Amino acid sequence: MKLEIKDLSLSFPGQAEPVLSHIHFCDSFDSLAVIGSSGGGKSTLLRLLGGLLSPSSGEILVDGKALPKTPAALQQYRKELGFVFQHGGLFRHMTALQNIVTPLIHVHGYRPEAAQERALALLEQLGLEKDMHKHPAQLSGGQRQRVAIARALSANPRFLLLDEPTSALDPEYTSEVLSTLNTLRQEGVQMIIVTHEMGFARHACEKVAFLQRGTLVEWGESAALFRSPQTPQLRQFLGKMLEWSGA
Numbered sequence: 310m311k312l313e314i315k316d317l318s319l320s321f322p323g324q325a326e327p328v329l330s331h332i333h334f335c336d337s338f339d340s341l342a343v344i345g346s347s348g349g350g351k352s353t354l355l356r357l358l359g360g361l362l363s364p365s366s367g368e369i370l371v372d373g374k375a376l377p378k379t380p381a382a383l384q385q386y387r388k389e390l391g392f393v394f395q396h397g398g399l400f401r402h403m404t405a406l407q408n409i410v411t412p413l414i415h416v417h418g419y420r421p422e423a424a425q426e427r428a429l430a431l432l433e434q435l436g437l438e439k440d441m442h443k444h445p446a447q448l449s450g451g452q453r454q455r456v457a458i459a460r461a462l463s464a465n466p467r468f469l470l471l472d473e474p475t476s477a478l479d480p481e482y483t484s485e486v487l488s489t490l491n492t493l494r495q496e497g498v499q500m501i502i503v504t505h506e507m508g509f510a511r512h513a514c515e516k517v518a519f520l521q522r523g524t525l526v527e528w529g530e531s532a533a534l535f536r537s538p539q540t541p542q543l544r545q546f547l548g549k550m551l552e553w554s555g556a
């Protein structure tokens with residue numbers, strides 16, 4: 310996918326400092342990791358990319374097309390994407406299977422049989438066929454996130470947006486979920502992922518963008534950026550991070 314961000318700024322009402330300030334980005338990638346310290350604006354940027362928030366100024370273009378501005382068009386744009394958040398956001402009163410089938414029917418207009426078929430295929434693909442009739446409370450954290458990923462993939466999204474999908478997980482489950490994402494990536498699923506897992510950003514993502522205090526300080530090829538960061542800010546940030554080496 311191609312992503313262009315042109316002079317993007319965002320301020321929340323009543324706050325003196327902008328949360329994002331004059332962001333410029335232009336690159337093509339299949340997978341992009343967004344990294345940076347807490348409070349730097351990563352989630353906010355992801356929400357803007359997903360059409361969940363609108364910028365105060367500036368523009369975002371995906372594959373050459375500007376994000377829509379009207380609520381109806383934005384809603385349509387959002388439907389074409391897959392979202393995964395830190396806590397997955399599964400419906401607690403539904404089984405894993407129902408969590409996938411229900412939005413397919415009610416949001417995406419699938420016929421029930423087609424929705425069921427699609428959900429079963431995904432649950433199997435992600436190694437969850439034995440758990441499909443469990444409710445979220447009966448699943449491990451890693452299984453819950455894999456159900457959330459299956460749900461995000463269910464309507465064949467243009468790309469996935471993931472906001473720290475592993476940060477609420479134990480190390481064992483973190484590695485399980487990162488491996489799942491890595492497999493999907495190898496199968497051609499495009500993604501933008503906010504992560505504190507530097508090993509994943511470095512080894513599994515094609516490009517990396519580093520945000521600090523609302524500014525996009527540096528971006529580029531993962532390998533090059535981790536090997537030789539160009540800015541003192543990124544050097545310092547990477548120096549402080551512990552690297553995941555699992556999978």
Ligand SMILES: Nc1ncnc2c1ncn2[C@@H]1O[C@H](COP(=O)(O)OP(=O)(O)OP(=O)(O)O)[C@@H](O)[C@H]1O
Nearest residue numbers: 321322324328345346347348349350351352353354
């Ligand atoms: N809805 C909101 N209203 C006001 N301020 C907000 C809102 N959402 C985020 N902020 C502020 O914007 C800044 C960036 O927040 P954001 O959640 O994007 O950071 P982050 O990089 O994702 O941090 P973390 O790594 O901790 O998740 C923070 O100072 C936060 O307090």
Ligand SMILES: [Mg+2]
Nearest residue numbers: 351352353472
């Ligand atoms: Mg965040």
